Amino acid sequence: MVKALPQRFNPDLLARDGTRFELVLPQSQMARLSSIVSSADNDVQVTALFSRRTRHILISGRISTRFTLQCQRCLNSMHVDISEPFELVFVDNEEKASELPKELDPVVLDEKGQIHVVDLFEDEVILHIPDIPKHSDMTTCEMHQTEFGDLPADVEEGTKNPFEALKNLNLH
Ligand SMILES: [Zn+2]
Structure with missing residues (x-):
């Protein structure tokens, strides 16, 4: 009951x-x-x-x-x-x-x-x-930051980071 x-x-x-x-x-x-x-x-x-x-x-x-x-x-x-x-x-x-x-x-x-x-x-x-x-992971935080146009400085300056490139591929 x-x-x-x-x-x-x-x-x-x-x-x-x-x-x-x-x-x-x-x-x-x-x-x-x-x-x-x-x-x-x-x-x-x-x-x-x-x-x-x-x-x-x-x-x-x-x-x-x-x-x-x-x-x-x-x-x-x-x-x-x-x-x-x-x-x-x-x-x-x-x-x-x-x-x-x-x-x-x-x-x-x-x-x-x-x-x-x-x-x-x-x-x-x-x-x-x-x-x-x-x-739970950095990617989620970065997605939020992108939505609000507040990218971390190194991304804005176009730093060549192979992991960044991979992450972008995964999003599509
Ligand atoms: Zn977050």
Whole structure:
């Protein structure tokens, strides 16, 4: 059974049956994430399952989204798609979070034992934004630069570079 994950929920209640949850969360609802990406115009898709392990309730699943970022080589816009597994452990307070084994990632619930989905997933999504986003190969960057008429100086001056000539051939 697949259900929509509520915006705010109590994990203890949701862990009682084996329901799989789905959630679509606009990036624009994530303030910190919005300040990092060049445009927060995509959705975050989450599929998740709650489970109990010893004294803890866990949420695990997969987060997928597309980041719109600025390429740090050619400064044009680019997309980075991610689809990453996650596993988080709910705890009642910061003290209990610090007691968790290092391999477990804690999420601190509010005083009512609840959490909002933005608070739950925003850090996890930010974690996967590349530090220095770049088009995967130089050719893509150069194509962008050509479009904008901003050729690197050595090409403008007609430097004889056999690799440049090969690259131009490949484009046709
Ligand atoms: Zn680029």
